Amino acid sequence: MAKQHRQGHIVLDPIAAIPKNAIPVPPVGTRVVIATGESGREHLFKMGRVQAFQEDGDLFIEVTGDEPVYLEHPEHGQHEVEPGAYRVIEQREMDIGFGNPEIRRSFD
Amino acid sequence: MATRIVPIAEVTERLGSLDMANPSFRETEAEQHFLQFFSSIRASKPTAPSIVWLSGIYDTRNRLLDMGISPDNTPWYQGPRNAISNYHNGIVRALHNLPFSSEYLTVLNNISPVSAVSAGLAEYWRVNQMILCDENFLQAFEAGLGFFLFRQNTIVLIPRPGILLRQEVMPQHGQTRAATQRVLHSLRSPAVNFPQDPASNQFWIRGVRVPRFVVETPERITRAHILAARTRDLRQTLIDQYGLLRYSLERGFKQVDHNEKFGATLYVKGGNRGRYGNITIRECVVDLINSTPEPDGTQRHFARRVPSTMRNAHQAVAWTFGFDRASDYHPDAQT
Numbered sequence: 001m002a003k004q005h006r007q008g009h010i011v012l013d014p015i016a017a018i019p020k021n022a023i024p025v026p027p028v029g030t031r032v033v034i035a036t037g038e039s040g041r042e043h044l045f046k047m048g049r050v051q052a053f054q055e056d057g058d059l060f061i062e063v064t065g066d067e068p069v070y071l072e073h074p075e076h077g078q079h080e081v082e083p084g085a086y087r088v089i090e091q092r093e094m095d096i097g098f099g100n101p102e103i104r105r106s107f108d
Numbered sequence: 109m110a111t112r113i114v115p116i117a118e119v120t121e122r123l124g125s126l127d128m129a130n131p132s133f134r135e136t137e138a139e140q141h142f143l144q145f146f147s148s149i150r151a152s153k154p155t156a157p158s159i160v161w162l163s164g165i166y167d168t169r170n171r172l173l174d175m176g177i178s179p180d181n182t183p184w185y186q187g188p189r190n191a192i193s194n195y196h197n198g199i200v201r202a203l204h205n206l207p208f209s210s211e212y213l214t215v216l217n218n219i220s221p222v223s224a225v226s227a228g229l230a231e232y233w234r235v236n237q238m239i240l241c242d243e244n245f246l247q248a249f250e251a252g253l254g255f256f257l258f259r260q261n262t263i264v265l266i267p268r269p270g271i272l273l274r275q276e277v278m279p280q281h282g283q284t285r286a287a288t289q290r291v292l293h294s295l296r297s298p299a300v301n302f303p304q305d306p307a308s309n310q311f312w313i314r315g316v317r318v319p320r321f322v323v324e325t326p327e328r329i330t331r332a333h334i335l336a337a338r339t340r341d342l343r344q345t346l347i348d349q350y351g352l353l354r355y356s357l358e359r360g361f362k363q364v365d366h367n368e369k370f371g372a373t374l375y376v377k378g379g380n381r382g383r384y385g386n387i388t389i390r391e392c393v394v395d396l397i398n399s400t401p402e403p404d405g406t407q408r409h410f411a412r413r414v415p416s417t418m419r420n421a422h423q424a425v426a427w428t429f430g431f432d433r434a435s436d437y438h439p440d441a442q443t
Contacts (some may be wrong), residue, residue, distance in 0.1 A: 092414060
């Protein structure tokens, strides 16, 4: 089983397979950006063999081939990500509320 | 003289290529294209209008009064307004009523404060963004025109401000990810910047308009400011800037658990079940330490508000990543 990775406010959670109805997300040039932090710094894959997918607002990635690829970020450094399917989870927090708090994405 | 109706795909492409943060401003070109646009839609032209440029949108009414221009609507104002409205309807028919969308324009639409809207400043946006399908108008926009209004045989033009945006996830119950949209946002400078008119600058954080000092001197924020916030969004923004952990500790939160492995500490307040009815609501905040040190060797802390049902730090940090069971959160590598 592939490893679970945490890079800043992002978690890559290994899953069995990409959901059937997920739609491929086109890369930005040769890069696959999975999240952008508050300061504009990106969590991204620069190498090929990574395909992003989206379904109902959830983001997934699939790493193909035999060799690992690198998830990069200027502050948090590199993560060696093994081939497999992953769900990309961004950190969240409760919004303030009066009896009915909401959930929002949190800052990096 | 009829002008070219630009296909929507081309409009979207041309708008997408504009630098919204630092718009170029070519006054003569913008004015020339706007006048061409204006003369092409006016059936009757009793007198040639004069052009006045305002450098920003702050205190528009008094600025116009100072220039001897009535800030109120006049019969002449209604003529151009109706002409633009009719012309817009024609464009819609010509383009088969295709939906036109540009998130940048939606954001621009929010820039004008209420006072400016009531002064008619945002009338262009109220007409419809479809008017950008007019080649002349689009060229005026590309040359830096932001807003216009008509008063007393005078056309008042205002440059397009620079805007800073952030992709924001809108709050949704029970969702880790949800619909995103671009909102005005800058923690370091005005999110809406009129280069020639600093008084018109506006400060926004995550789509919430805030006073200037919240961005420029956040150390001046006090708990009194937070308590006096008029809206929940503003209060949330002030707490974010003040520091959630600092605010929570000042309100009496106590540490109840610490997990070294995940760099998480859980703080709790309330949750009492007194014998005489003094029941208090339980509130939880988890403080997370960034495992990657800063260049100066220190480690940043991030405080997150979590549900009141959290019992330990592991459960709390797992919840922030969408895991209902703490055991599902077990990063093998974390930085």
